[in-house]
Amino acid sequence: ATYLDHNATSPLRPAARSAVLAALEVCGNASSVHGFGRKARGLLDDARQDLAHLFGAGSGQLVFTSGATEANNQALLTAKQGPILLSAGEHDSLLQSCADAEIIPLCENGLVDLEWLAARLSRKPTPAMVSVMLVNNETGVVQPLEDVVALAKSVGALVHCDAVQAAGKLRLSFSELGVDLLSLSAHKIGGPAGCGLLIQRDGLSVTPLVRGGGQERRRRAGTENLIGIVGFAAAAREAEQGRQDAMDRLGAWRQAFEDAVLAEAPEAVIYGDGAPRVANTICLGVPRLPAETQVMAMDLAGFAVSAGSACSSGKVTPSHVLRAMGVEPDAAASAIRISLGWNSQAEDLPRFLKAWLALYDRSRAAA
Numbered sequence: 164a165t166y167l168d169h170n171a172t173s174p175l176r177p178a179a180r181s182a183v184l185a186a187l188e189v190c191g192n193a194s195s196v197h198g199f200g201r202k203a204r205g206l207l208d209d210a211r212q213d214l215a216h217l218f219g220a221g222s223g224q225l226v227f228t229s230g231a232t233e234a235n236n237q238a239l240l241t242a243k244q245g246p247i248l249l250s251a252g253e254h255d256s257l258l259q260s261c262a263d264a265e266i267i268p269l270c271e272n273g274l275v276d277l278e279w280l281a282a283r284l285s286r287k288p289t290p291a292m293v294s295v296m297l298v299n300n301e302t303g304v305v306q307p308l309e310d311v312v313a314l315a316k317s318v319g320a321l322v323h324c325d326a327v328q329a330a331g332k333l334r335l336s337f338s339e340l341g342v343d344l345l346s347l348s349a350h351k352i353g354g355p356a357g358c359g360l361l362i363q364r365d366g367l368s369v370t371p372l373v374r375g376g377g378q379e380r381r382r383r384a385g386t387e388n389l390i391g392i393v394g395f396a397a398a399a400r401e402a403e404q405g406r407q408d409a410m411d412r413l414g415a416w417r418q419a420f421e422d423a424v425l426a427e428a429p430e431a432v433i434y435g436d437g438a439p440r441v442a443n444t445i446c447l448g449v450p451r452l453p454a455e456t457q458v459m460a461m462d463l464a465g466f467a468v469s470a471g472s473a474c475s476s477g478k479v480t481p482s483h484v485l486r487a488m489g490v491e492p493d494a495a496a497s498a499i500r501i502s503l504g505w506n507s508q509a510e511d512l513p514r515f516l517k518a519w520l521a522l523y524d525r526s527r528a529a530a
């Protein structure tokens with residue numbers, strides 16, 4: 164079968180696999196003073212340094228977590244006095260963990276409504292934090308983070324950015340982005356699942372979410388997930404090395420695919436194509452064909468794609484991201500996501516298109 168669901172999780176990269184296998188042989192708690200512990204500590208320190216360097220941060224600014232869900236939950240705890248503003252397109256790990264957040268609407272093209280944000284920031288109470296993702300997991304739309312940061316900073320609000328879907332796709336520098344907090348996840352770039360990062364600006368007052376031992380400079384308790392962290396660093400190195408070439412390649416394949424879809428399936432819609440997007444993601448909608456039907460038919464035909472985000476498939480509610488872009492519920496419920504990655508091949512999309520058009524033609528004939 165052909166895997167076209169990299170935004171849900173990306174297969175383990177070869178470099179990450181080797182690093183993980185080597186780390187599996189290491190017995191030692193990085194907090195132990197003996198030789199075994201020092202060996203683990205050495206691997207941990209190297210991984211931390213590499214990740215810090217790759218993502219434009221200082222190694223003391225990195226806090227390893229159990230994934231981006233925890234990093235996002237933790238980030239929200241940094242907001243002290245005042246409301247939290249979340250964009251309507253954020254991941255559930257933000258939207259579902261902050262019941263009283265104020266929601267920044269999206270425009271039709273998927274970008275956050277900067278005019279709304281500017282107007283809100285000119286009013287009291289001044290928000291404690293603004294959280295806007297860099298790249299949306301369902302549409303691939305790239306948000307204007309520079310503008311968000313400038314607006315938020317003008318009123319002294321903290322800025323958090325979920326950059327999970329940007330890593331390996333865009334140049335990503337914590338210091339250049341100018342945000343206060345940034346979340347990342349290993350398994351979206353070909354590292355193991357269950358490992359993430361929260362990068363924090365120095366001097367933030369942090370309330371730990373996970374409490375206990377003094378690991379991660381007292382910011383996140385628990386024995387470090389050495390296997391995950393070492394795999395994360397190896398995946399990040401490989402992803403960054405090949406990033407530009409990979410994105411040029413994927414971008415060309417996607418363009419050809421989208422041109423062909425629109426030519427051969429006149430009712431098809433590509434969501435987010437009116438905004439800057441990362442090269443690997445296609446959010447494709449067509450009336451009459453529920454996303455679940457498409458996903459199952461494509462699975463039978465040997466292609467793995469998803470209905471909206473993986474986290475929301477299983478439940479039949481239409482994507483909250485597309486709904487926020489003004490897409491009607493029925494249309495939103497018939498959108499699928501095709502996402503490419505490091506092991507995608509030139510023939511994947513043309514073969515998928517053939518199978519998908521067969522389904523599309525059957526549905527047209529039945530209508």
Ligand code: PMP
Binds near residue numbers: 231235299
């Ligand atoms: N944020 C975004 C944008 C995501 O796509 C995901 C993964 N679905 C997460 C956060 C959660 O990451 P994790 O699986 O590491 O908890």
